[in-house]
Amino acid sequence: MRYSLVFLMISFAVFLIASGAHAQEGRGESGTVCLDCHDSDIMKPEFRPVPSEWRKSWHYQNNVSCHDCHGGDPKDMAMAMSSERGFIGKPGYAEVPEFCGKCHIGILKNYLESGHGKALKATQGGPNCVTCHGSHDIQKADINIINEQRCTQCHTYERAGTMKQALFVTEKKIRDVEEGIRKLKRAGVFTEDEGKTLFNTTAEFRTLFHSVDVSLIEDRTDGFIKKLDQIDSKIKAFSRELLFRRKFAAFLMLVFLGILIVFFLLSKTSE
Numbered sequence: 001m002r003y004s005l006v007f008l009m010i011s012f013a014v015f016l017i018a019s020g021a022h023a024q025e026g027r028g029e030s031g032t033v034c035l036d037c038h039d040s041d042i043m044k045p046e047f048r049p050v051p052s053e054w055r056k057s058w059h060y061q062n063n064v065s066c067h068d069c070h071g072g073d074p075k076d077m078a079m080a081m082s083s084e085r086g087f088i089g090k091p092g093y094a095e096v097p098e099f100c101g102k103c104h105i106g107i108l109k110n111y112l113e114s115g116h117g118k119a120l121k122a123t124q125g126g127p128n129c130v131t132c133h134g135s136h137d138i139q140k141a142d143i144n145i146i147n148e149q150r151c152t153q154c155h156t157y158e159r160a161g162t163m164k165q166a167l168f169v170t171e172k173k174i175r176d177v178e179e180g181i182r183k184l185k186r187a188g189v190f191t192e193d194e195g196k197t198l199f200n201t202t203a204e205f206r207t208l209f210h211s212v213d214v215s216l217i218e219d220r221t222d223g224f225i226k227k228l229d230q231i232d233s234k235i236k237a238f239s240r241e242l243l244f245r246r247k248f249a250a251f252l253m254l255v256f257l258g259i260l261i262v263f264f265l266l267s268k269t270s271e
Contacts, residue, residue, distance in 0.1 A: 032074045034066040053137035069099070094120060096128040106207040114212040127154055141206060143171040159214070166217045167209055173228045174202055180235040189238055194231050201227045 037043055038051045054060055059069075066074060071086035073079035081087045091099040097117065101108025111117045111129075119126025131153070132145060143164060151160040177198055184191050205224050209217055 032065050032067070033077045033080050034070075034072070034074060036077070037080075050136050053135075057136060057138045058140045059138055064103075068103075093128060094124045096130055100129045106203075107210045110207055110210040114210060116210075116212055142175075143167050163209070163212065163214050163217070166214050166221070170205055170221055170224045170228070173225060173232075174198070174205070177228055177232050177235065180232065180239070184235060184238055184242070187242055189242060191235075191238075194234055197227075197231055201231070 035051050038047055054066070059065075066072075069088075070090075071088045072081050073085040076085075079085045081089070088099070097108055097111055097120065101111075112121075116127045120128055132150060133139075133141065146160050146164040146167070148157045148161075151157050181191050181195055181198065201224065208220060211217075
């Protein structure tokens, strides 16, 4: 009976682990018929890498699937590319900003008012979202997206380098706060409110630097640092409290062990 119970417990644990792994693996693509075609041999060679690129992307990690960008019915093969279901397909080069701007509204506004956006409007060939971020293997953006190799495709790096320097202080603070939140999560501390505040602050910051306006970014840097400092202060307070609790728990454990030792010695003496 005892061995049967142990076997059942082990089997249940294996089932939970396998289920969790399956859920992780299928995240963001459950019921998406687009992948069935793009993964198959009948697809044109240039379109076959799309699923693997998307599975490595920031969109995939945040459950943004094919139909969220391209429209269509993700559950019906016959209607997956139907205009009746809102299918858009691949946008033209000059249409890309509006295409991405359906979700990234604030970024679109700043982009259109920037030198990048004005160049695209004037020439139909200036940099758009894909120029810097790619199309399907889109990664979480940070300051390193500004680099000489990428920027010199269109212009010299001097102004872009100045822009990167202006962003550096805020970007570093964001990374420090993110790491602080990750450590608290690993320790089992509830950090949802701080995470949301950081997300909103970071999104506002990312939106701003699509203006490609160094002066504006320098003017707003103090405001962003102040917001991030407030989050950082809460994180450090949580960390101090967590450290205190651990030390206090260790102290209680030592006291408990001390009491046990005393009782043990007294019992030996009485014998």
